Amino acid sequence: MMKSIIHILFFVSLSICSQGQTLEEYLKEAAENNPDIKAGFSEFNAALQKIPQVNTLPDPTVSLGVFVSPIETRVGAQRAKLSLSQMFPWFGTLQAREDVASLMADTKYKEVASIKNELFLNVKQTYFPIYEIMEHIRINEENLKILDTYKQLSTIKYANGKVPLTDILRVDIMLENVKTDIKILHESLNPLYVSFNRLLNRNDTLIVHIENPLLFPINENSIEAFIKTNPSLQLIDAKIEAEIANENLAKLKSKPNFGIGLDYAMISKRKDVEMAQNGKDVLMPMVTLSLPIFKKKNVAFVKESQLIQVALSEKKEGMENKLWSTYSTASFEVDRAKELYQHYQNQIDRNSRIINLLYTAYANSGRDFEEVLRVQQETLKYEMAKATVLKNYHLAIAKIDFITAKNIL
Template sequence: MKTIFNIIIILLLAIPISFAQTLDDYFKIAAENNPGLQANYKEFEAAMQKVPQMNALPDPTFSFGYFISPVETRVGPQRAKFSLTQMFPWFGTLKAREDAATLQAEAKYQAFLDARNRLYFQVAAAYFPLYELKKWKQIEQENINILESYKTIATRKYENGNSTMVNVLRVDIMLNDAQTRLKILNDKEKPLLSAFNNLLDRDENEPVAVADSLSVENVPGPVSRDSLKSNNPVLSELELKTRASEAGEVAAQKQGLPNVGVGLDYVVVGKSSEMTASDNGKDVLMPMVSVSIPLFRKKYKAAEREAQLNQESFSLQKENVLNTLVSEFDQAKFEMQQQQQLVQLYDEQIQTTRQSLNLLFKDYGNSGKEFEEVLRMQQQLLQYEKNRATALAEFQTALAKINYLTAKTMNNENK
């Protein structure tokens, strides 16, 4: 299945397509390629291999002995002896060990799910700064175009004697500032692309299709501790580790009980020249039963106590993780609300500033005055537009954080 998926991805990338990749597409690529996530999955697969090891019986023991000096018996001299023994743990020991290994493997899978969700958040947190950068570059380029048109107007008015040279110089200063800012933004793109593409394990300079616009969604309502507790893979992992330790405690108790062995001895007996009985030289077949005696109890008690302490540790870790989740959720929710309010504010400010700028520009066109105020208002509009782009990016980043904390994957691929 994985091979088929890889082939499909390669074919899609090779065919010219008319639509850009979405953030969900990048999640899938990251999940397929990221070496850290693949390592987490390999850990789960390795843990699954422990299960058949834990529920297997110990290997049988075969032994052979040869009598250098044959032991004379009634039916003849004993020449050699073969023994085969199989030990059996106490009832329920293998089942307890298997349960512990299975639960540990399930805990590893929950760790893999958390790593996947965390990777999605990291991809989103690296994607939205690219959107912010894209919008800032567009805004800055638009500002340069407007300032160049202002310079043309100011120059014409100066040549006609309707304005002063100072206005032309003011525009030149602002143009130099804007062009420098745009160059810095262009330089900033490379490290952002590198950070994003490294998460997808591909070439650092690979172009990234960034959305043209973002929206502000509804802020999620209050979330209960029980909801976080039931959904978050980290808490599920700790719960499974607790249950694995409980099974390990049972296994430790049963390992402190006797092991029962069943065996068979076969003795090769030679014929005696001094006997004429019918069973002269008859080989001996002897069933055997053995029992181990667990006299040294310290190691078993220590194993039980180790399992109990692990259970207490996992319980405390769960409580600490849950407290952290609640705090981080509240912080992310506040960030969303804050950025939502700022986006609304900047929308209003942009609209009002544009109206004011149009009025000022008309006055300047009629009188040749207030040009400095026109430039100031233009820069104010520029800043509001940049702030709006930043607020949208930070809103979506906070939403991605909430999706991570609540284990809400964007494409629900494993549900």
Template structure:
């Protein structure tokens, strides 16, 4: 079981390669550590594992010792005297190795339950990371909107000046103002969405909803693709759990075979005998002590044969479930890899478009200096520039979100 333990520090170290630009900001690794320490779902699985592990002590027992006391109301008379009362004790013992088989079976169940902890931790790390990246993207979009609002304010000043000299219409000013209002609305909506996502992240960490989460200033698209070893998918804890369950069924069958064996019992009967007053001989009033040995044989053993058949079917079912889950994980991994590549393509295109939009903006500014400016073109260029900036932010977010999925699957 220890060989299959999840090396959280390794995953955090590998995941932090995407976050080398943190300066005076809360580290994602710190958030993940806090979540792993405080998340109630993780604590739930850990308690379940401890509970199942404790069952080893429960099964490490033998059947109850039987005691019996009987009093002869009508004392039977024997040659050595009348029998007065009887005391008996009996202990049944399971077949050799049965208790060990029970312990092995429960330990196998505990090993399978431990994988639930590993899976839950991986999922929690992915959820915290994804929430963090969503917050980053939200914050970046708000900053872009603020920059574009300021840009429109500059254009509005130019438009007012043009109106005064008769080179623009008041309608142009109103259009610029309406566009500012629209962008301010988008920013306000994003602000509320940020608070909602912040609450979501804080809940992962099991802390107050309004605790502020500080973000990195910027996330850069990595310059190179990270090599992905898809063979590691076969070691994913969701698949290892099926292997542990399969092994637990093997232990269950071994236990079933042991329990179908006879049970041996040892006992002792003691009978108190009264002395005969009218006779004098050596065994007069001698008590009776009778050791006993008994055997419990499961002659009608259909129960155990049925259990063997059920175990065989369970193993086949587990193998099918494992293959089904493997297919799903392979699909998820392939999709994440392809979408991360697509995010890089979208990012490169957005960067080119942003540069060209800024070039067009400079041309408009120079047109104003020569006395000619079309504020419809201003709005068109501004709208395109905002679209490309949002696209660049979304592509970066998508890249890191897909990287989180890849990390969940193969690290």
């Protein structure tokens, strides 16, 4: 059993528009606009319309027959016959049909929940890489300012003849590299914007705003119970229930149908004789019973349903194993991200102290400028790696949210 913990980590400062949407608002917008979810709800509503179609009796039958050559009877000639009949399925069949239709509609609803859960995962898997790139841009822009400061200092010291020209050239090269990186990073945002906006079913050119700060709540309590609420598993459970109902209906189909009816025969009077009940019409109640002697198809229906139930149960077991495996990997990624984040932060703190010392020494003596640049670039790499770790952390949390269906329950 996983231990219960709640961590709130890492506040990240981003320069964003104060009017920007939060991730939760993006998820809500995606759920409202996504065409697959809309289609799923339409299919669900259509499935609901099946219920009144299957839980009603067949229409009664009325027939009228006129004898071209009247049939002579003792009390007169039979001129016409009017028949009325109503068939009834075996006891419990109508309810069984309704149960099947209701459960099939429930599977459609569960499919919508599964689509929504997967959509939220896809939104998050696009959202956090955007955060990573925006953070990399911010870090590089800060690095540009630092390198500009280094260049100004080296230029002053070169003018005083205290450092060689190579110090300035080294900074120029690094500045050019950083500017190129920033340009490429900005360009790499465009396809992510398109992917993200498509998931929300909106204009491709709309800018995505990242909420600030980013919070990291994790709740690993009773994960086993949460996994059982995964929409994919619930969908399989709903299909199993529908197949059980189908099996019950197939068994009822092997029972006979019965009907009741009434025949009314119109008799004309005999003119050649006088008798009691001469020309009296005939009223005859009738009972009908079907004989389900060809049971092979119904036996096949029952067997089919039972085999589908076995297949769904095995599929559910495989899905549970997959979800547990994914959770185990995601949980490890969360722990690793926390450790790496702290490691990179410690390295950044140490490098900051080293850079201050080296920079002071360089300002006084003009020596070790190459080491100043090396440590500065090393710090930049740690800052970039820290942003990537935060992204990976969020992606791992997104997988856990997908497994536990956190955002849709």
